[in-house]
Structure formats: C-alpha cells, structure tokens
Amino acid sequence: MxxxxxISENVMLSKVSIGEKGALELYFDEAKEAAKANIFDxxxxxxxxxxxxxxxxxxxxxxxxxxxxxxxKTEDExxxxxxxxxxxxxxxxxxxxxxxxxxxxxxxxxxxxxxxGVDGTNYRTMLRSEETLEKIFSNMANWFVDLVTPxxxxxKYKLRLKLVRQSKDKHFATLPGKFLExxxxxxxxxxxxxxxxxxxxxxxNGLDNGSPIARPDEAAEGGAPREGDNAFSFGQR
Amino acid sequence: MxxxxxxxxxxxxxxxxxxxxxxxxxxxxxxxxxxxxxxKDGGVFPSETLIDYLDLExxxxxxxxxxxxxxxxxxxxxxxxxxxxxxxLINVVDKDKPRxxxxxxxxxxxxxxxxxxxxxxxxNIGDPLSSVLDQGAKTFGSKSLLxxxxxxxxxxxxxKGYIDxxxxxxxxxxxxxxxxxxxxxxxxxxxxxxxxxxxxxxPIYVKREHPRLYILYPATLLEEGGKEPQ
Numbered sequence: 001m002x003x004x005x006x007i008s009e010n011v012m013l014s015k016v017s018i019g020e021k022g023a024l025e026l027y028f029d030e031a032k033e034a035a036k037a038n039i040f041d042x043x044x045x046x047x048x049x050x051x052x053x054x055x056x057x058x059x060x061x062x063x064x065x066x067x068x069x070x071x072x073k074t075e076d077e078x079x080x081x082x083x084x085x086x087x088x089x090x091x092x093x094x095x096x097x098x099x100x101x102x103x104x105x106x107x108x109x110x111x112x113x114x115x116x117g118v119d120g121t122n123y124r125t126m127l128r129s130e131e132t133l134e135k136i137f138s139n140m141a142n143w144f145v146d147l148v149t150p151x152x153x154x155x156k157y158k159l160r161l162k163l164v165r166q167s168k169d170k171h172f173a174t175l176p177g178k179f180l181e182x183x184x185x186x187x188x189x190x191x192x193x194x195x196x197x198x199x200x201x202x203x204x205n206g207l208d209n210g211s212p213i214a215r216p217d218e219a220a221e222g223g224a225p226r227e228g229d230n231a232f233s234f235g236q237r
Numbered sequence: 238m239x240x241x242x243x244x245x246x247x248x249x250x251x252x253x254x255x256x257x258x259x260x261x262x263x264x265x266x267x268x269x270x271x272x273x274x275x276x277k278d279g280g281v282f283p284s285e286t287l288i289d290y291l292d293l294e295x296x297x298x299x300x301x302x303x304x305x306x307x308x309x310x311x312x313x314x315x316x317x318x319x320x321x322x323x324x325x326l327i328n329v330v331d332k333d334k335p336r337x338x339x340x341x342x343x344x345x346x347x348x349x350x351x352x353x354x355x356x357x358x359x360x361n362i363g364d365p366l367s368s369v370l371d372q373g374a375k376t377f378g379s380k381s382l383l384x385x386x387x388x389x390x391x392x393x394x395x396x397k398g399y400i401d402x403x404x405x406x407x408x409x410x411x412x413x414x415x416x417x418x419x420x421x422x423x424x425x426x427x428x429x430x431x432x433x434x435x436x437x438x439x440p441i442y443v444k445r446e447h448p449r450l451y452i453l454y455p456a457t458l459l460e461e462g463g464k465e466p467q
Binding site: 098101102103104105188190191192193195 | 314316317423424426428440441442444446447
C-alpha cells in the first residue's frame with residue numbers, strides 16, 4: 001500500500017529527481033531490497049502485478065506571492081512570505097540530508113544564490129523576481145539531489161516518516177513544514193525513542209487524516225465545487 | 238575487577254596523546270590522571286589533567302574556540318555501543334552543541350551596575366565567572382550522575398564523601414585510543430532527557446557528529462582489578 005498521510009516506519013527514500021517544470025520529486029517506499037524479476041519470469045504467470053508502492057512527494061519551485069489574498073500587502077510582508085517559503089524548503093531538505101550526512105558535509109556545497117547576483121544589498125528587489133526565485137530553487141534542488149543520491153534506494157537507511165494532509169480541502173500527503181527542529185518530520189529508525197509524532201496542533205486540525213472529505217456544498221447539493229471556494233486551506237498563497 | 242571486557246567492545250579511532258600535568262589541586266578535584274570526582278551532594282570536579290587532555294576549560298565569551306563539554310549516558314541506552322556489561326560512557330562534544338551534560342555552560346562577567354564595585358584589575362567583561370576546575374555542576378551530578386553510577390556500577394560515595402571516576406579508552410586508563418563508530422559512520426544518536434517544562438523527564442535522542450567516546454569507570458573497581466588493561 002502506498003505511503004500516505006500518517007507516520008510510516010521502515011520506509012526509505014527510494015528515488016529523487018527534478019521534474020520537467022523544475023519541481024523536486026521525492027519518492028518514498030518500503031525499505032526492502034527490490035526483487036528483480038526478469039521479463040521472461042514476469043510474463044510466465046497471468047497475474048496483475050504491482051507496479052510499485054512508491055509515494056511521490058513534490059516540492060515546487062518558489063514563486064513571488066500573488067493573487068487576491070496578497071493584494072494590499074506591503075513589500076516587507078511579501079518578502080516575509082517568500083522568506084518563509086524558502087526557509088521551509090531549506091529546513092525540509094536539510095532534515096532529510098541530516099539522516100545521512102554531518103552538518104559540515106551538508107554545508108560544504110550549499111550555495112543557494114549561485115549565479116543569481118543576489119547579495120546582502122539587493123535581495124529585497126531581487127527576491128521579487130520569479131526568475132531569480134526559480135534559480136534559487138534550482139540551486140537548492142540540485143544541491144540536495146547531489147548530496148542525497150548515494151543513499152537513495154538503500155534499504156539500510158530505514159526511516160520513520162511523517163506525512164501530513166495538505167489542507168482541510170486537500171487530502172493528499174505532503175511534508176510537514178513548520179517547527180521541524182522541535183517536531184521532526186523524519187528520523188532514522190535507529191533512534192530508539194521516536195521523536196516523529198503528530199503535534200497537538202496537527203491533530204486538532206485534522207492533518208493526520210488522509211481521508212477525502214466531501215465539500216459541504218457537494219454533500220448537500222450533489223454539485224461540483226465552485227471556482228474560488230477555498231475557505232479552509234492552510235499555508236497556501 | 239578485570240578489564241578484559243575492553244577487548245570485546247566494538248568501535249574506534251586514534252586520539253591525541255594526553256598532555257602531562259597534575260599536581261596538587263584543591264581537595265575536591267582528583268589529583269591524578271584523567272578523572273572526575275563526584276561528591277555526595279552532586280558536585281562534579283575534573284582533574285586538571287583531564288581538563289587539559291579534553292580541552293574542557295571555559296573561555297571568554299567572545300572567543301572563537303570555546304572548548305569541549307561532555308555527554309554522559311549509560312551504554313545500555315546507546316544501541317551503537319556493544320559492551321559485554323553495562324558501562325557509563327562519555328562523548329566529548331563542542332561546547333556550542335545543545336544539551337551538554339557536563340561543563341557545557343558558564344556565566345560571564347558583565348558591566349558592573351550602578352552601586353556595584355568596579356571589576357578587579359585582571360578581570361574583563363566577558364570572562365567566565367568560574368573555571369571548570371571548581372564550577373561543580375551539582376544539578377546534573379545529583380539528579381543524573383549519582384543515580385546512574387549507582388544503577389550501572391552499584392557504587393556510592395566513600396567515607397570521605399566522593400566517588401572517583403576514571404576515563405578509559407580502548408587501551409585503558411591512558412585513554413590514547415578513543416572508541417569510534419564502525420564502518421565509516423560519522424554520527425550517532427546519544428540519549429538525553431528533556432529537562433524543563435511539561436515534557437520534563439521525557440527521553441529523547443540527539444545527533445552527535447564525529448563522536449569521541451570513552452568509558453567513565455569507578456576508580457575503586459579499577460583498583461580491585463589492577464590498573465593495567467588486560
């Protein structure tokens with residue numbers, strides 16, 4: 001069964017890639033040696049085969065805050081939103097890398113601003129540019145893939161992984177994004193006392209529940225959701 | 238008690254040779270070797286030799302290099318350390334790391350407030366308020382270390398009111414060979430407890446990179462078994 005919302009044990013990071021549109025794709029699967037059947041054996045028996053239980057989690061490139069909910073915000077407020085997005089991804093990727101590497105190994109090649117021209121004097125302007133943000137994300141994604149690749153698919157690194165519900169509306173699984181130091185989203189199974197747990201806030205807000213929930217208007221009227229209805233979303237721009 | 242068990246412990250990496258030192262110290266510190274004295278009130282005092290060897294002394298607040306502190310924990314809670322009998326382990330860690338058990342924190346000299354006397358001639362703002370030699374660390378000593386020594390070694394303070402613990406490396410009391418992780422591993426998780434708040438007492442584990450591991454062993458048990466490792 002694919003890994004979903006909840007806490008999964010004895011899983012591994014089975015694959016990582018950068019998709020066509022620049023999103024970082026993380027695949028998680030049960031931590032076991034894959035049984036490699038050859039084509040002759042596979043066709044010899046008429047049986048529906050499981051194509052894989054991998055769960056794919058997407059991490060999307062940064063974008064400048066836009067849309068109705070961000071109209072009227074000051075430059076500082078918009079910069080703060082961008083900063084939070086970037087910090088969230090940095091923390092998520094760093095926590096995964098810390099499963100396999102020491103901090104000096106992780107930081108040795110970390111250079112998110114490489115090739116962007118961003119520095120301490122111009123970042124307030126530069127970080128409003130979609131092109132700059134995409135480049136920063138690309139730097140982080142490539143840094144992550146380069147460091148983590150030697151460990152990907154190795155069942156020796158068994159993990160305890162927490163995936164949360166995206167929002168009240170969207171039941172799909174995603175990586176937690178806040179307070180990861182105190183409430184880690186992933187740890188090695190070697191750690192005898194688990195620290196990966198749902199927080200009270202996550203439980204109170206139903207983020208441990210991966211069940212699709214019918215929207216109130218669908219349930220009452222049997223109709224499709226209307227554009228613009230998004231009353232209960234979390235952390236979305 | 239024999240030190241044969243040292244041969245059966247699996248882990249390793251060479252350490253720097255200890256510096257010379259020792260000599261007469263205040264009565265509450267051990268005077269010889271790489272040792273820690275734990276008093277019945279929980280006060281924990283290292284030998285001068287140990288301070289030099291493990292770089293434990295406190296520095297000025299703004300100093301770039303701050304020295305080391307110690308994690309202290311039972312081997313039974315460290316799944317990476319396989320020993321034929323229960324032991325107490327120490328890990329030598331940079332003082333800027335969180336949750337250090339011994340010699341990790343000190344107060345510093347501040348600007349005298351109105352009405353307070355001026356600083357003495359050789360005292361500067363930012364100097365540590367005490368030396369690791371006489372700081373004491375009573376909280377950890379009384380709440381954690383004394384109970385741990387009792388549980389692991391069944392040893393209590395002697396008639397003079399203290400227990401001396403010696404540092405053992407893979408080679409014994411000289412401790413020139415620390416225990417290190419196998420298979421090229423560069424970090425481990427050491428056990429701690431949350432010390433404050435609602436979750437006080439909850440066991441947790443913290444990641445420690447490039448650990449330097451030694452055994453903390455009662456001197457009385459060492460004397461019973463002879464000083465040289467078997």
